[in-house]
Amino acid sequence: xxxxxxxIIVHTLQLLKIPATVRQIVNTISNHTDLPEEDIKKPVKQTxxxxxxxxxxxxxxxxxxxxxxxxxxxxxxxxxxxxKAKTEAQRPVRKAKKEKKxxxxxxxGKTTKKQIKKPAEESQxxxxxxxxxxxxMSSKPKAVK
Numbered sequence: 001x002x003x004x005x006x007x008i009i010v011h012t013l014q015l016l017k018i019p020a021t022v023r024q025i026v027n028t029i030s031n032h033t034d035l036p037e038e039d040i041k042k043p044v045k046q047t048x049x050x051x052x053x054x055x056x057x058x059x060x061x062x063x064x065x066x067x068x069x070x071x072x073x074x075x076x077x078x079x080x081x082x083x084k085a086k087t088e089a090q091r092p093v094r095k096a097k098k099e100k101k102x103x104x105x106x107x108x109g110k111t112t113k114k115q116i117k118k119p120a121e122e123s124q125x126x127x128x129x130x131x132x133x134x135x136x137m138s139s140k141p142k143a144v145k
Contacts, residue, residue, distance in 0.1 A: 005047075006047055006050075006051060006056070008029060009025065009044065009047050009048060009051060009057075010056070010066065012025050012028050012029055012032075013025070013057075013064065013065060013066050014066070015028065016028060018065075019060065019063035019064060019065035020063055020064060020065070021062055021063055021064075022041070022044065022045050022048060022062075022064070025044055025048070025064065026040055026041050026044050029044065048064050051064075052064070055067060
């Protein structure tokens with residue numbers, strides 16, 4: 001069982017009504033699901049650690065408990081996320097600087113700087129190929145002898 005359902009952990013903590021150790025949580029889940037404790041201990045522990053990192057759970061003195069969540073808390077978190085998204089969208093996008101390459105010639109021992117343009121940065125110019133008038137195609141095809 002590689003991924004353990006976080007909802008089961010939340011439900012178990014609500015059922016226990018007190019901060020619980022990993023052993024208490026595993027024991028409760030095992031009793032209610034008829035799964036052996038050895039099989040579910042590792043995924044339960046991973047899920048508890050992930051829940052702690054994501055802020056759904058808190059851990060104190062080796063005991064896990066649910067973070068009390070109210071409607072006001074949810075609304076304030078949503079507003080903070082909206083403000084962050086708006087400020088990121090309003091930031092001006094900076095253009096990438098051209099790379100400069102420093103080269104040394106053995107005979108001179110001097111350094112010179114060369115600018116290297118990336119293909120996307122090169123200006124788009126059209127190339128016109130001049131064709132001599134003798135080779136230009138006319139609208140009338142020539143007869144073949």
